[in-house]
Amino acid sequence: MTKPFDSTVRDFLAGRIWLRLHTPFPTETIDKHIESQHIQTIQGIKSQKKFANQVRHFCNRCENDTQSRFTTFDCAKCNGPCTYCRHCIKMGRISTCTELIVWNSEPPVYPLEHALTWGGILTSQQQKASNELIESNNKRLPHLISAVCGAGKTEILFEPIHKLLTQGKRVCLAAPRVDVILELEPRLRTAFPNTAIEALYGGSESTIESAQLILATTHQLYRFRHAFDAIFVDEADAFPYTAEETLRRAVRKAAKPQTPIHYVTATPSEKLLAEMNKTGRVSSINRRYHGHPLPVPRYDTLWNYAKHIRKGRLPAKLVKWIEERLQLQQPFLIFFHTIMLMEEAEPLFKQLDAKICAVHAVHPDRQERVQALRNKEIPGLLTTTILERGITIPNVQVAVVGSEQLTFNKCALVQIGGRVGRSAQFPTGDFVLFHHGITYAMDEAKNEIHRLNKGGVHV
Amino acid sequence: MNECLLCEQIIAFSPSWKGLLGLDRQMNICPNCSKKFKHADIKDEGTILDKITTLYTYNEAMREYLHQFKFLQDVQLAGVFAKELHEHLKGAGTIVPIPMHPEKKIQRTFAHMDELLKSANVSYSNILDKTDTVVMGEKSKEQRLAMKPLFALKPGKTLQSGTYILVDDIYTTGTTLCHAAIVLKEAGATRVEAVTLIRAER
Numbered sequence: 001m002t003k004p005f006d007s008t009v010r011d012f013l014a015g016r017i018w019l020r021l022h023t024p025f026p027t028e029t030i031d032k033h034i035e036s037q038h039i040q041t042i043q044g045i046k047s048q049k050k051f052a053n054q055v056r057h058f059c060n061r062c063e064n065d066t067q068s069r070f071t072t073f074d075c076a077k078c079n080g081p082c083t084y085c086r087h088c089i090k091m092g093r094i095s096t097c098t099e100l101i102v103w104n105s106e107p108p109v110y111p112l113e114h115a116l117t118w119g120g121i122l123t124s125q126q127q128k129a130s131n132e133l134i135e136s137n138n139k140r141l142p143h144l145i146s147a148v149c150g151a152g153k154t155e156i157l158f159e160p161i162h163k164l165l166t167q168g169k170r171v172c173l174a175a176p177r178v179d180v181i182l183e184l185e186p187r188l189r190t191a192f193p194n195t196a197i198e199a200l201y202g203g204s205e206s207t208i209e210s211a212q213l214i215l216a217t218t219h220q221l222y223r224f225r226h227a228f229d230a231i232f233v234d235e236a237d238a239f240p241y242t243a244e245e246t247l248r249r250a251v252r253k254a255a256k257p258q259t260p261i262h263y264v265t266a267t268p269s270e271k272l273l274a275e276m277n278k279t280g281r282v283s284s285i286n287r288r289y290h291g292h293p294l295p296v297p298r299y300d301t302l303w304n305y306a307k308h309i310r311k312g313r314l315p316a317k318l319v320k321w322i323e324e325r326l327q328l329q330q331p332f333l334i335f336f337h338t339i340m341l342m343e344e345a346e347p348l349f350k351q352l353d354a355k356i357c358a359v360h361a362v363h364p365d366r367q368e369r370v371q372a373l374r375n376k377e378i379p380g381l382l383t384t385t386i387l388e389r390g391i392t393i394p395n396v397q398v399a400v401v402g403s404e405q406l407t408f409n410k411c412a413l414v415q416i417g418g419r420v421g422r423s424a425q426f427p428t429g430d431f432v433l434f435h436h437g438i439t440y441a442m443d444e445a446k447n448e449i450h451r452l453n454k455g456g457v458h459v
Numbered sequence: 460m461n462e463c464l465l466c467e468q469i470i471a472f473s474p475s476w477k478g479l480l481g482l483d484r485q486m487n488i489c490p491n492c493s494k495k496f497k498h499a500d501i502k503d504e505g506t507i508l509d510k511i512t513t514l515y516t517y518n519e520a521m522r523e524y525l526h527q528f529k530f531l532q533d534v535q536l537a538g539v540f541a542k543e544l545h546e547h548l549k550g551a552g553t554i555v556p557i558p559m560h561p562e563k564k565i566q567r568t569f570a571h572m573d574e575l576l577k578s579a580n581v582s583y584s585n586i587l588d589k590t591d592t593v594v595m596g597e598k599s600k601e602q603r604l605a606m607k608p609l610f611a612l613k614p615g616k617t618l619q620s621g622t623y624i625l626v627d628d629i630y631t632t633g634t635t636l637c638h639a640a641i642v643l644k645e646a647g648a649t650r651v652e653a654v655t656l657i658r659a660e661r
């Protein structure tokens with residue numbers, strides 16, 4: 001291939017799989033690169049005839065093959081039956097008559113000089129895990145770091161990431177939830193001040209840069225293909241990642257073939273543990289970085305709380321708990337099992353302090369409100385399990401309302417408790433489960449925390 | 460068993476006699492999503508348009524819906540209001556969707572009003588043509604009505620007398636619907652009504 005190409009087009013497109021008609025470049029530029037074969041086109045939806053006139057569709061962007069997630073309609077553009085993928089539609093519709101493009105020529109070359117300016121010191125457990133991860137990566141084996149909440153998981157990744165960057169490799173740190181990405185971004189920018197870093201999540205500003213280190217929600221990985229020399233998946237067990245096979249495939253597709261995918265989590269699922277024990281390696285950390293134990297939950301009854309809230313009354317115990325927090329000026333999180341109950345309760349909490357407010361997965365002001373809690377502009381938040389992980393607020397106190405509900409399984413409760421006592425300055429705090437009956441999950445969570453505090457590892 | 464078109468949850472199916480006999484129309488969205496849309500049932504009467512019915516208020520759920528249906532081109536979402544549209548339109552007269560400009564239709568890849576009606580299983584006649592693509596944003600009401608007609612009868616079409624029902628997604632100022640109603644009345648319609656999904660608040 002001797003024809004010249006535009007290096008900004010290469011830098012943008014390398015490792016991505018993009019809609020031909022929606023690039024940041026003029027269509028003529030893209031067309032020219034297709035003509036010179038620097039860019040390859042791929043049909044958006046692959047439809048294959050099976051026996052008995054059945055057709056099976058496959059989305060070449062998100063690799064969805066669940067047939068119920070495809071819709072065929074009479075298309076006015078291509079004048080015929082046209083099939084589109086509903087699974088990745090939020091990123092621009094992919095249909096039979098849309099084309100995807102990938103870079104088909106020399107890859108970009110990334111710099112080898114990267115500063116790591118993190119001033120902290122790893123604990124011996126952290127250092128061991130970090131070394132083990134580097135070793136696994138060199139051997140191209142997947143690695144799982146199973147570390148209690150507050151063990152300092154991100155810091156463990158700094159050295160392994162730095163090693164890869166200085167070898168000119170492209171690295172991705174992915175997490176299923178946007179909150180986790182938002183929390184990671186400033187920390188990584190501080191740790192790697194000279195490295196081109198881009199954070200990608202629904203609603204992030206798009207640039208035409210081609211960063212060497214990419215932070216992304218797993219959803220955003222639909223738009224990448226054979227891009228990374230290593231992917232670290234943080235909070236690997238978090239919904240919806242475990243729930244969705246397509247997201248798992250998206251991570252695989254975003255990595256170059258044969259490259260390892262590493263996982264980091266506080267509550268690995270049995271499936272992930274089994275898989276990693278078989279095909280890769282596992283490091284466990286059962287101590288928080290400040291050496292203090294995980295807070296053990298205490299139980300307190302809150303009989304018929306849903307009925308009381310529905311009738312417009314907050315149970316007295318809950319009022320007392322809030323009033324104590326307000327008086328001591330301790331930030332707090334109160335977890336609910338449904339949005340509906342939480343929204344019924346919100347005005348009642350506002351009577352105690354008008355600044356208390358609620359967030360949930362699709363709340364438009366979620367990010368602003370979490371930030372307001374961090375900035376101490378509001379005393380506390382009501383939340384669904386969406387905030388069970390990834391957020392760190394010094395001295396935060398946590399209550400679960402209705403901990404007997406199914407949503408609050410062992411993992412969720414361990415994660416929720418993990419919000420408490422994370423900072424060395426405030427290593428303890430209240431973690432109360434208000435319930436209408438004690439469940440196995442509550443006891444299992446408590447036992448797990450006791451076990452971890454005694455020095456046990458995940459089984 | 461079917462999935463909610465909006466949140467993908469499985470919709471719990473409560474069997475009923477009507478359901479078993481195939482008389483009950485299946486819901487395409489779950490009760491949880493369904494209750495986010497607020498019914499409006501505003502009815503107006505006028506001189507050009509004999510009656511205007513608006514089915515829903517414009518809220519966050521409706522904004523998101525229209526975004527995904529029209530802007531993200533999720534044709535499947537035409538089924539979200541199938542049941543309501545069916546109940547409102549079945550047997551009410553000749554249904555006439557407000558047409559799209561052909562270029563705009565190719566751009567969107569489908570005519571959203573036609574798709575809504577197809578999903579609702581009501582038959583309709585495309586008897587109007589859009590004449591130009593002037594965007595109506597900043598003109599005053601007088602200017603808008605004084606402009607040349609926005610619609611014309613499709614070439615070769617004739618109308619029988621009777622009731623005609625115009626269907627559109629958004630009722631903004633009424634100009635669009637008025638223009639269409641005038642064309643129909645001049646061609647012989649005795650009564651022209653309109654049904655819109657929402658009414659834009661001003």
Ligand SMILES: [Zn+2]
Nearest residue numbers: 059062085088
């Ligand atoms: Zn797709």
Ligand SMILES: [Zn+2]
Nearest residue numbers: 075078082097
């Ligand atoms: Zn098409």
Ligand SMILES: [Zn+2]
Nearest residue numbers: 463466489492
């Ligand atoms: Zn739903």
